[in-house]
Amino acid sequence: MLEILELRKRYGDKTALDGLSFAVRPGEVFGFVGQNGAGKTTTMRIVLGVLAADAGEVRWQGRPMDAAARRRTGYMPEERGLYPKMRVRDQLVYLARLHGLPADRAEASTDALLEQLGIADRGADKVEALSLGNQQRVQLAAALVHEPDLLVLDEPFSGLDPVGVDVLAAALRARVDTGVPVVFSSHQLELVERLCDSVGIIKDGRMVAAGGVDELRSRGGVRRLRVAVDAPAGWADGLPGVRVATGAAPDGAVVLELAPDVDDQAVLDAARRAGRVREFRPVARSLVDLFREAVAA
CATH class of the missing domain: 3.30.70.260 (ACT domain)
Structure with missing residues (x-):
């Protein structure tokens, strides 16, 4: 289980996170939504260790999240972090090896993902030669290729057509079905509603609503x-x-x-x-x- 406990973060006089807490269970897809600047990306970067929190804690499997746990995390940033002039298959194998997979497993994982994501015929192409939608598929493959125990995805469906959304959603569901927890942020609320087991709504660095969509619907309102x-x-x-x-x-x-x-x-x-x-x-x-x-x- 991933636990976010009372995270606080300030940038000068601006409060980015103000006691943020939530948890994601094994095999759960957690949709993390909020307006621009609400604190979603800051939270994800703290989980990944890119930023340090001013206070609070990130726990994985009941223990403080450390470098070893982060090595077993798959992260997909909103801005693409691929090497544009590197060939797709070579890049994915390279990233898998960086995360510690031996060569044979890195190659097998890469080939399986290229097939699953519908881009097996583009493995020899440079990333910059791909459409934006196919680059997004490669970006997800980069987050999955080392067989992570946790997935943290920032706007993973941005720029995808409906077919691309279905392909990526199926790839994520295959990992979730093995017990991998997934946190993803998105402004596409219809997709969040369709794909997520639970949802957290963040405002001004605080969680203002969290739970299953049906549970949230039952809490009154109009x-x-x-x-x-x-x-x-x-x-x-x-x-x-x-x-x-x-x-x-x-x-x-x-x-x-x-x-x-x-x-x-x-x-x-x-x-x-x-x-x-x-x-x-x-x-x-x-x-x-x-x-x-x-x-x-």
Whole structure:
């Protein structure tokens, strides 16, 4: 398990991390999200030992994270850290050897990853000759090639088309299924919602919400209903404690936001008075909704 305990970090008079804590269990994908400057990259760099925390601790498997543990970590930075003029396969074998793999395992791991990531035919090409999407695949391969025990990924899906996202997601899931914990940051909240087992939302260096997406949805917040009624537009205008969140869809349905003290059955009664009710169901809040609520609080 990776544990982040009360991390604090300042840059001059700016507080980057303010008592940040969270944990990632074996075989868990943890989505680390927040606005630009919230402290995500600073946290990752402290985990990797690139930066030193002013206070707090990073623990791996119950012990303070040391150089040996970091050697067994795969890191993918947001900015590509590849050698552009080096050939893809040679570079991956070289990186695996730097992490301590013997030559035969380094080559076998490289070839397996190139195949898994759909770039086996580009192994002899220089990195600079690849498209940005394929460079991103190589960047992930560089994080995986030494068979790490922990993965820390900063915006791993940036610049990828949907096929590329699926390929990288499958490669990550294969590692997660062996018990490897994964921390990744992303501004693509729909992807985080789809791929992650749990999510942490950071604001101004503090964790303001953390847990599974379903768990976060159950913690209150704005309730939403999708209601379709055979009635003139505006039938819900003026209902106490109810706000029309979206205009009518092609089928006439609207999404209503309910104040905490509003009884949804009272809304249903109002809909029935207006006309025949064709649809009346709760709308689950998306991670985008949860994120907006958390950072606005």
